Amino acid sequence: MDTFQALLERRLASALSAAGLPRAGEVTPAADARFGDYQTNAAMVLAKQRGENPRALAQKIVRAIEVSDFADKPQIAGAGFINFTLRAEAVAAKTAALLNDDRLGVARADSPKKIVIDFSSPNVAKPMHIGHIRSTVLGDALARIAEFLGHDVIRDNHIGDWGTQFGMVIWGWKNLLDRDALARDPIAELVRIYKETNERATADPAIREACREELVKLQAHEPENYGIWKQCVDLSMQEFARTYELLGIRHDIVCGESFYNDRLAGVVERLLASGIAEESEGAIVVFFRDVAELADKPIIVRKKDGGYNYATSDVATVDYRVQDLKRDTCWYVVGAPQTLHFRQIFEIARREGVTADLRHIPFGNILGEDRKLMKTRAGESVPLREVLDEAVERARKIVEEKNPDLAEAEQQEIARKIGLGAVKYADLSQYRMTDYVFSWDKMLSLHGNTAPYLQNAYVRIQSIFRKAGEVPPSSNISLTEPAELVLAKRLCQFAEIVPTILNDFRPNILANYLFELANSFHAFYEACPVLKSEEPARSSRLALCRLTAKTLQRGLALLGIEVPERM
RNA sequence: GCGCCCGUAGCUCAGCCGGAUAGAGCAUCGGAUUUCUAAUCCGACGGUCGGGUGUUCGAGUCACCCCGGGCGCGCCA
Incomplete structure (x- = not known):
């Protein structure tokens, strides 16, 4: 179509x-x-x-x-x-056709890509915090949109499960661990022992040295330390899983940094053999002398102590995605500060002959009301779970106030959809590069470009259908009122805008469209009575309502947002 | 020093490959409800698009130079 x-x-x-x-x-x-x-x-x-x-x-x-x-x-x-x-008749005919199309007119991509999307990527032994929202929500939305357009998508969680900090975590585990606290809240206890060890190591060279030794043993896969590390990873993954479940987000694979450990030596050998990397001041380094912006920005792939860093594992990651996963497209949904790093990694890949489309999809920060990086009063990053729980709780209070007659369980379910939808939409409705100010009042408002506003449009339609009772679905549409024509034209545009989202990875294009659609619907709702109108207008308007509801539901689903039936 | 991103109404933000008189929301002011969720709608007010030069029939958008803010840049990830 x-x-x-x-x-x-x-x-x-x-x-x-x-x-x-x-x-x-x-x-x-x-x-x-x-x-x-x-x-x-x-x-x-x-x-x-x-x-x-x-x-x-x-x-x-x-x-x-x-x-x-x-x-x-x-x-x-x-x-x-x-x-x-x-012409109005042509719009009416198209609208009627859309009613019978599950894809709402959206064409599949001419040449489907095999994509891997790297998103969310939290760090083991640390809580997910507010800073993980953007990667998680944006990556998930891009995955949903790409799949809907017919691409083959693998969602990869590139967790931070390896690195020098584990020396301290393991030392802390052996010397400071409170088992009861670990059982109660594993991540909090891991953070506590890490912080305390860090303080002690700073003050005491002997402890610093002990941590280094624990790290060396871990890297050598010494059984006790490896076992402790594995427990840290498992406990963290269980915690992440709860957050992902709440958000309705999943990954297909979890290939974190440690997954690439046994490939790192090979990567460096290969880079040396091909002349891409060279020895410099004891380290193995890649220079980009012929690229103007990178000429004075080399990247280290092996430290002078023989250790590898995340540049090495990122090169190995490209290999795995292209060769083992057979991907022709890799999207990295990672914050803007890492732009230089990915330019370097992609340039290495290019020199190695990788032709896959490697794309860094950067994004800006979330700011507090003071326009500074969002922090708690104590100056720490805000745990993601607290934000999500507060969103649901704030939504619940609003639902309770507006609709006290609903059963408590239903109120809770509605609150979940509204609260999480509000948080996700606040992020996705904005251009990803802008730093945006996190505001509860704004995102939960029923006015303006917010999730609740869109959900409310859907709810009003569902309310009409509940009142209408059993109506045979009609696709007889005639557009006589201006508001009907505006709404119908808007509905036809869904199929035009969805494919454009991936041109520059801007789900906010879809968000803006849905806002305009909801706007057009509300205007139609005010101007055109549905149930009280005479046939054939009544059937036609019901059909417009049905298509509007389908489009809102589908569009929000592409953003990872659910719709309640009442609110 | 080099590089990346941002700068649009009082505030928060849209504006996809350059297209016509730059748009929303909030705030302010004024209207609409015996009506399907007023949890909404309609209207008014509000702009030298940070500044400048250039390319173009046409620039918020592209190029160059400034100003302001944020971030990054050899052994953390």
Whole structure:
């Protein structure tokens, strides 16, 4: 099923060909409703290329183009724009067709990719904190969208489960561990022993040395230390799993840093053999002398003490994803501060002949109301679980106040959908690079571009259907009121915008669309009574409601957000 | 020093490959309810898009130079 945009592009191409002109320009949604629904700049682009008059070229194109089966006669305006206005019957027919399409008109990708998405990536022996929201929620949404578009997606949790900090964790485990505390709250106890060990090591060189020895034993896979490490990983994973379950997020594989341990020596040998890496000041280093931005920014792949660092394991990770997982596309949903690191890693991969599309998808920070990095009063990062629990609790209070008659269990379930939806949407509705200010009042507001506002539109529709009782689903749609036409056109645009999200990894494009859809629906709801209207308007409006609900539900699902039936 | 990101209404933010008179929400002010969830809608007010130069028929968007803020840059991850 073609979108109107795709249809117009095809008709434009035919017209250009018939007029003896090369393909040029594009069809975009009109900037403003008074210019119709779609516009093309083809005449202006051609005029520039050929040094001809744009309006004359536009005339030529308009004479050659055939759109009368779904649009009014194209209008020429401004410097040479050609504007198209859809006919209401065509919009009605398209809307009716969408009702019977599970994909709501969204085409599958022409060439499906085999993608691995690296997202969330928390650190073992530390709690997930507010800073993990963006990677987790953004990566999950991109995975859902890519899958819906027909791509083959593997979700990989590249957990931080290896590194020098484990020397201290193991020393603390052996000397400071409180078993009861560990049973009560494993992560908190691991954090406590790590912090205390760190303090002692700072003050006492003997303890510092002992920690180093524990680390060396771990790296040699000495059974006791390896066992302690494994317990730390398992306990952490259990904790992460609870958070992911609450969020409704899953991974297909968990290949953390330790997964690559036995591949690191091989990576360095290979880089040395190929001349990509060289020895420098005792370390093994890759220089990028021929790349201007990287010329003075080498990267170490083996420390002078013989140890490897995360650059090494990231090179090994590229290998595994491309060769073992057979991926042609790798997305790294990792914060903006790591931009340089990934440029270096990708440049190494390029030198090794990797042709897969390696993409760092960076994002900005979450700020507190003071516009500084969000922290607790004590100056520590805010645990993610606390944020999510508070979101649900705040939503519950609102539901309780607005809808006291609902059973408590239902209130709780609604609160979960609203609270978590609010947190996710606050993140996804913003361009990923902007640092955004975390505000409970804003994200839980029923006004404006928020999850509850969108969920409310869905709920109002469900309420209509509950009142309507048994209605045979009709796809007889006639659009007479302006608000009906605006809503129907909006519904047709879903299929146009979804594929564009992945151009630059911007789920906020979808969020903005859904906000506008909900807006159009609310306007329709005010202007057009549904149940009290006469046939055939009643059936037609019910059909519009049904498609709106389906589109809201599907769109929010692509963002990882659920809809309640009441709220 | 080198590099990356951000700077749009009083506040919080949209604005995808350059396209027409730059849009929302909050706040402020004014309206709408015997009506399907007013948990909503409609309207008004509000802008030298940080500054400048350039490319272009056309620049918030592209290039270069400044200013301001954030972040990163050989042995942490």
